[in-house]
Amino acid sequence: MKKLNITQKTYFVFLFCICASVLLSACIRPNLSQFEVQRPSRITIPREVKKVFIRADLVDETNDKLGIKIQVLQQLADELNSYGRFKVSVVDTLDGSQFDPEKESVAIIQGEVISGGEVDRGQFTDLATCTGGISGRLSSAGAAAITNEAITLDKWRGYVCRRGTFAGNAAELVLSSAFSLAGLNDAIPPKNQVVRIYDYKNISLFAQGNFSFNMIGLSRETLAIRADSSSFGRTITDKDSYRNIKESHLISLTLGSLLSITRIPIFPIPNRQIALASLSNPKQIFYGPKGLAIPNISDLPPKEKRQVIQQLVKRALESFIRTISPYKQMVEAEVAEGGKAKAGNLLKEGKTQKARKIIEAIPTEKRESQDWYNLGLAYEAGALSTEDYEDARRFYISALEKSPGTRLYAQGVGRIRRYLAETKILARQTQK
């Protein structure tokens, strides 16, 4: 018996360790270092094109219902300028004073801005289960706190009602079974189902940019056309709008005394006449002939609306920008903890040069795998040339040789392979 207990305990400890390690590995956020890499554009624009004019007069705004055209064009100009490949400005028109077509080739961006939004209101129905007793209250309170679930109270003893069926209420079911097994039927509280209605409001915003990139000079040529869009959607359910409209105990109370006398369970009981839940039928029609309104201040606070639109515009412009201009991208890579140099924290703080110096001060034969990897990361994060990437690759391979089977080090090698392939294209696009 004792032996068996020891075996059982060992198993449990083993199982606990596995579960704990799985949970820990899933929950612990890795130590990440962020750095910027430059990536090539999808098409290579001729090098002589350095000036770009965004022609506001040639950007159609007929379907710009949110009135964001100016914001879109300015954001496009700002982002393109930040990448440094072009000098971009938004202009109302273009004439001979802004450039000399005999001497230089410039590009113009024209197109269309489409935007819109909707506020969709309505009423929905759901079924809920109302439970009483301590367990009902505890599970309801817990659920409400954790899942932001809507709770209503029925008129009968103030039982709490939550979305779902009898079978779905696991906590109550387990307690009922336990009480039943213990012969404590009196302790099991009654429960009933209820039809509820509630109001909701859906808010959506949409932005699309259709742009073309045209080179002009001695000749005119369209080099790129793209259409990209982005959308935002939010559902707001007003918890105070939940109302119980038909509770089954109201009917069962009437029939309960009859059934107790006959002691014959009847299932199911058709009760159409008195059960017509007419309140669940919304009288109001939510789609009018004019369609849906655009979200206003009461639907989305101005500050938040501005932020959302900024995100939408950024997303809608992203692919067009990446088509015509080399761009910078933030990359996250995990930092190796430990090693002789203990340079992990420096990398996380973005001090790549300092990390590089500290690691390089350690003789190569004394460097541990973490040092090699972090050195690779320092080179990768501060890369200015193909040689830096090649060095980073070499250091990652050294780390892998020192500590075979480490996924982190292999990921470094894989990343550099991709960058080196892109670097050749990038060099063609950015060489002066």
Add this chain to the structure above:
Amino acid sequence: MKLFNNYILNKLFLMLLISAFLISGCAKATLTIRSPAEINTRKIKNVAVGGFEIGQMMLKFKTERNGVWQTHPVLLSEEQQKSISRSVRARVINLLTATPYFKVIFSDEFEKLANDAALQQLVSVRGYKTKNVDAVINGKLWLEIERTDGVDLSKEGLEYFRPPRSRNSIGLNLTVDQVVWWPYKSTRGTLGLEIKMTRLLPTEVVATTFETRTYSQRIGGRNGESFQQIADSFTSVLSTSDTSKIDSIESSADVLPSFEQIIADMALSIASGFVRRVAVTEKVVSYPIAEGSFPNAKILIEAGAYDVAIDQLQQATAENSDPNDLYNLGLCFEAIGDYGLAHTTYREAWKTDPENLLFAQGLGRIERLRRENPQLQRQLESR
């Protein structure tokens, strides 16, 4: 009881081991492979995109209460219709420019033509001025989108349970029929898109396709109501954007998409099918990695570090030719497009263990690619 406990514990342990094995065994290599065009477009390098004519466009709101339906059509101005047509055209261009196969020539000359008849006439008399264009792609679209605000009616059994109060009592467990109204909102859109590719010299319609896509989504209503959306398989064929997850924009599955978004998704889906027919396309696939004896191979392949994996696997297999390492080496050759070496290496692995399905699959893949390859090579060499 003791035996029972032991049995349960052993079962649990076994299940954990199997789960751990499955988790560790699901490593896959992600490869980008090229597929040849379905129809012969070898001599077509430069493609212009003409206009997309509007066949019919209907947008409407439908409402229903107590069986009475009302429809409110949304009238679109000519400019709005043109804008939708331009958006569909631009989505087709998005995909065409994502393939390495065609050079898209952007010319207003073909876009301005009123319809296909005008294009065919211009092409037949060679009246176009744009130079260096081998073919023109144009299209026609039919669109119908409706939003519904309706109410379903169903009979629901509301349950009531009361435990017995004493040993002589039977308690209550009733189901009471209730008629319940379930309001819902839905959107449904159908896009019919005809896309045609016309070669200029000799004048010939090389490819034409007419496809429809339907999108429908429903919110509210009785729980468990199904809704369908268009298949998004096209995104795996031509991934056009690697949007960063950091700047994710809030979205909700309970919000019906805007008309513009539905049109964009459906147009992209149809266009991807057309592009697959006429152009060499790239697609991203995942293949399993074998559990070889060389510890770094699996993680290097997973990370996409194929060159280093090849170096190290070649050394490892020269000393000890484990068939799993050979398979992984073949996978690396396949990933970098060296199908000849991939075939030889897979074959070597398969010869050592002919029963191994993984090795046979590798071999089969390469043979299929090699069958397609002459066509692919011819298509790529003609660029």
